[in-house]
Amino acid sequence: MTTWRSALKAAASALIAALTLITAGAAHAETTITLYHYQTGSNYEAFRRLLNEFEQKNPDIRIKDIFSQSEQITADLQAALAAGRQVDVATVIGKNMIHFLNNTPAVPLNAEPAKAKFLDNYLPVFLDIGRVGTKVYAVPHAYGTPMVYYNKDLFRKAGLDPEQPPRTWDEVIQASLVIKQKTGVMGMGHLHAAMRDYGTMLMVTNAGGKYLSGDGRCALFDEPAGIAGVQLWQDLVVKYKVMPVAEDRQMQAAFNSGQLAMYITSSASLGGTVASTKGRFELGVANYPVFKEGMKRKTPNSGAALMMYSPAGPRRDASLRLLAYLSDRKIANRWSRESGYMPLSKNPLSDPDMAKYVSSFPLVQPVIAQMSDTVPTATWGEKGALEAQTIVSNLMDSLWANQGQALKLVPEAVARMNTAMGCAKR
Amino acid sequence: MQHSGLAGPNVLTVRRTVAPFVYLLPLLVLLGLFTYWPLLNTVWLSLMRWNLNPGVPLQFEGLANYQRLVDSVLFADAARNTAYYILASIPLKVLLPLPFAVGIWALGSSGRIYRVVLFLPTLVSFVVISVVFLWLLNPIGGLVTQLGAMLGLPPGNVLASPTGAFWTIMALSTWKLLGFNILLYLAGLSRINRDQILAMRLDGASDWQVVRHLVWPMLTPTTFFVLVTTSIFTIQQVFTPIDILTRGGPFNATTNLFYMVYQYTFRTFDVGLGAAGTVVILVLLLAITLAKLRFLDRHVHYEQ
Numbered sequence: 001m002t003t004w005r006s007a008l009k010a011a012a013s014a015l016i017a018a019l020t021l022i023t024a025g026a027a028h029a030e031t032t033i034t035l036y037h038y039q040t041g042s043n044y045e046a047f048r049r050l051l052n053e054f055e056q057k058n059p060d061i062r063i064k065d066i067f068s069q070s071e072q073i074t075a076d077l078q079a080a081l082a083a084g085r086q087v088d089v090a091t092v093i094g095k096n097m098i099h100f101l102n103n104t105p106a107v108p109l110n111a112e113p114a115k116a117k118f119l120d121n122y123l124p125v126f127l128d129i130g131r132v133g134t135k136v137y138a139v140p141h142a143y144g145t146p147m148v149y150y151n152k153d154l155f156r157k158a159g160l161d162p163e164q165p166p167r168t169w170d171e172v173i174q175a176s177l178v179i180k181q182k183t184g185v186m187g188m189g190h191l192h193a194a195m196r197d198y199g200t201m202l203m204v205t206n207a208g209g210k211y212l213s214g215d216g217r218c219a220l221f222d223e224p225a226g227i228a229g230v231q232l233w234q235d236l237v238v239k240y241k242v243m244p245v246a247e248d249r250q251m252q253a254a255f256n257s258g259q260l261a262m263y264i265t266s267s268a269s270l271g272g273t274v275a276s277t278k279g280r281f282e283l284g285v286a287n288y289p290v291f292k293e294g295m296k297r298k299t300p301n302s303g304a305a306l307m308m309y310s311p312a313g314p315r316r317d318a319s320l321r322l323l324a325y326l327s328d329r330k331i332a333n334r335w336s337r338e339s340g341y342m343p344l345s346k347n348p349l350s351d352p353d354m355a356k357y358v359s360s361f362p363l364v365q366p367v368i369a370q371m372s373d374t375v376p377t378a379t380w381g382e383k384g385a386l387e388a389q390t391i392v393s394n395l396m397d398s399l400w401a402n403q404g405q406a407l408k409l410v411p412e413a414v415a416r417m418n419t420a421m422g423c424a425k426r
Numbered sequence: 427m428q429h430s431g432l433a434g435p436n437v438l439t440v441r442r443t444v445a446p447f448v449y450l451l452p453l454l455v456l457l458g459l460f461t462y463w464p465l466l467n468t469v470w471l472s473l474m475r476w477n478l479n480p481g482v483p484l485q486f487e488g489l490a491n492y493q494r495l496v497d498s499v500l501f502a503d504a505a506r507n508t509a510y511y512i513l514a515s516i517p518l519k520v521l522l523p524l525p526f527a528v529g530i531w532a533l534g535s536s537g538r539i540y541r542v543v544l545f546l547p548t549l550v551s552f553v554v555i556s557v558v559f560l561w562l563l564n565p566i567g568g569l570v571t572q573l574g575a576m577l578g579l580p581p582g583n584v585l586a587s588p589t590g591a592f593w594t595i596m597a598l599s600t601w602k603l604l605g606f607n608i609l610l611y612l613a614g615l616s617r618i619n620r621d622q623i624l625a626m627r628l629d630g631a632s633d634w635q636v637v638r639h640l641v642w643p644m645l646t647p648t649t650f651f652v653l654v655t656t657s658i659f660t661i662q663q664v665f666t667p668i669d670i671l672t673r674g675g676p677f678n679a680t681t682n683l684f685y686m687v688y689q690y691t692f693r694t695f696d697v698g699l700g701a702a703g704t705v706v707i708l709v710l711l712l713a714i715t716l717a718k719l720r721f722l723d724r725h726v727h728y729e730q
Contacts (some may be wrong), residue, residue: 075692082478103477145591186566195673244565247671254566262506263480386694387499397676400586420499 017090029347031314033088036077037068038304039142039339046338061318071194077179078104081309088319090305091141094303094377095233097129097199098216101137103383106307107316109133109323118324121332121345128202130305138305139323143265143342145299145370146173146191146202148289149273158182165286168351169232172262174287176242179261187242188262189251190233195389196396198302198406199376201230205298207291218423219388222414229291231406234399246398258278264288266302267367270340274363285363287370300377301340305403313382340364342371384420391417410416448510465708478691491702498699500662503678508661508710510592511682515660518600519607520653527611528603528641541612545605552602552663556670559598585672588679595667595680599660607652614648616639622667650718657714661707683707 002194014095039047044067051063068076077090081104100106110116119127119136130138134325152162158179166172176187192199200221203209209226212219220226236243246254248265253262256276270285277283290297306323309317329345333354336343349355349368358364380388395413398404417423445489456660469691472491509581520569526544530537547555563567565583575581584590618641668674674681674689683703 019605032648076697078478082480084480103482105481130570228622245583246565247585249560250564250568251564254564255563257567259567269718302444382694386696388690390499390674393673393675394677397586401676416499 006032015381016141018233030060030062031081031318032064032313033087034324035065036068036073036080036087036090037097037310038063038068038073038091040067041338042275042392043268046335049338050326050331050335051322052216055326057320058321061321064320073304078356081105088308088315090309090320091304092138094129094301094305095346095379097138098306098309098379098381099385101130101132104307104329106111106309107138108137109308109320110134110136114304115317115320115324118327119401121327121329122267123344123371125374125376126301126344129379132306138307139327140301140344141304141306141341142268142269143303143305143324143344143374144340144341145342145367146264146288147370147375148264148271148286149189149255149265149269149285150262150263150284151255151258151260151277152284154185154258154281155284156181158261162282162284164215165284166262166289167287168290168293169289170293172251173240173242176261176350180242183261185258186244186260188236189243189246189255189260189264190236191248191251191263191264191265192396193248193302196395197389197392198300199233200230200378200392200396201300202288203233205229205300205375205378207232207263208295208298211300212378214381215381215424216379216385217421218353219417219421225411227241227406229394230399230410232291232404233396234402237400238402241310267342267370268303268340270363270367271338278311283363287366288373297370297371297373298375301342301374302377325393337364340367342374381421384417387420388417468701468704468708471697472705474698474701476697477695478697479691479695487698490527491698495660495699495706499530499699500678500681500686500689501672501703502684504681504703505706507592507678507680508682508684508707511596511660511664512657512714513602514596514652515656518596518604519656519660520649522600523607523652523718524645524649527608528637530608531612531615535637537644541605542563547602548601552666555598555602555672556667559594560671561669563594588677588678591676591680593603595664595671598667599664603656603659603663605658611648614645617645654715654718658711658720661711683710 035045035051037047048065051329052067053065055061066144073091074093074096077087077092080087083392110119116136120127122242124247126140127136127138129140130136148165150162150165155162155165158175159182160175160178163292168173172188175237182186188419190199190203204221204226205213205228207225209223210220211226211231221230225425237245244251246338251263252265252269253258256273258281274283286419288297288299308316308323310319326335327345329348331343333343333348333351336348337354343354345351349358358368389415394408398409399406401417405407434470464523467524473482473486473488475487475491476482527539530540530544533540563571565571569582571581574702584594622640624637626640631639661682664680664682664690665684667681668680668685669688672680674685683706687703689706690696690701690703
């Protein structure tokens, strides 16, 4: 009986102790917010370091980061919102922005002006993607800009000056032909991204064309400049035979192993490419080629922005504090340095750490130089977006299979895209 | 006494009537919750316009989603490819494992190693297999490309050709499923009494006659099962290589209804259209299963 009582007393004491601990914890209540992202490898480590430091400075906030593949994050995020799971801050792919603005309960970041001063840290052009009237729903986070990565050893082997990388598309083609002739290695590759959408947009925009209307409902690249941009992409494969038809991952792997002389892909790949090519060959990075001599370079950004879904109260306050922290010039610059994404703050080189980094790491200098050439990425409207993107993908398949020239195939494709998207007025 | 004498048989009858349902209840609840409720909900959603956003009310669209589906850029190609995937899977995934299984079975216990080797691909993640093949088939220096060059074949990207891409996905999914179907056939073969084979041998039957008159008839239930499950499984099994290797291209040559439904539902959040596509898949699978039951079941030997 005594043993039984002792056991009961011990249990009661343990319960009281546990309740005391819980109550004490509640007195220093922690707010946990979730952050959906697609960072992997060294980028994730860099990102998590920033989040850890934020948590140290804000002990009342915990950040649960939730990973999803970049190609899957849109679906995962939408599913999480539909299932009513906790979503506070989310990485939204730029081209899906209109859909997320129209169809998800995103919270304007400047609803309370006093808590939105951090928005002033960004270049205004980078906020346009998430701006609806006076409200701002998104801040840039993982923006990339397309760069030419090239193999200096192959340039030397082909008798080209590796310190004079091609500046125009004509020079890219000439260099590729020489490299193919002298070394037998394929000249170049150009990223497509999902549904070949970003690659086509980039070609069209850099050629001076317009890809989509502002509301994302109309395709506009059946004008001469747009057709010229698409024709160039066909010519690289069909006419000059300097570019293989391959998936992005295949081209990146081929470049890293020295089997492709130049690869045009996002600046976000800088860190990974430097690590993968170290000890194999000397890496060079150059600006995206201008379409023709004398033309200005125009490169839509790739990547994603951060949106907020927290309900009013402690979670929203915590999310805003996190976004403000990430927008801080020193933090944003550090994120850029450690990830390879574009610097997003105003005048990044006025930060001594950033200036020192850029001077000590020449490969990043073209990325900084190209910031002024960046234009907002085109975003798709809601109706018929999948059909339209499928038509773009099939258009490029047709061009690369040499089933016709851009002058004939592009207007047909654009007409079908506009029918699918219900484009009433261009 | 009189009362209890009358009540006894009644209680027993009630018990006998109710008891089976009590035993079945857990299963019925699970079936209802995870099979029939989602099924009915999908049919209902196929009549609605919704974007998965819980804050947005559903709008009744009626059969308009089905009309949009038929008019869409993807549907005709996806439906045609689905039929191709199913048809191609019959010789490759249903019939091809049969000689392998018979061969391993004939070897007896020494055939175990082959069973393990052939079953291994079933255990490997399809994502991993697809990524590995993405490297092997890399047109710039991939192993297959290099071997082709050594044999004097022109360089090219097999995944850039509609035919090449389709058959690459078929080959991968066959390789992945072959071992599993072999195992099913081996299970079917284990039902065959080897004494019957000895008896046939004593009567002078050849190998072919044993297979034709004993093994094949005894395997018809298994073959029928493999045929139905493979047809159904193939539609969703090829999803992973489609997503990783081709994303439905080139020229929509590798997409199928399952992948199209995923794209509509989770890429553009057109839930009504995705649900309409799912209902089409349901009707298609139902039709295939019923047709097989109607035309093939009569040739199946269920008795030893």
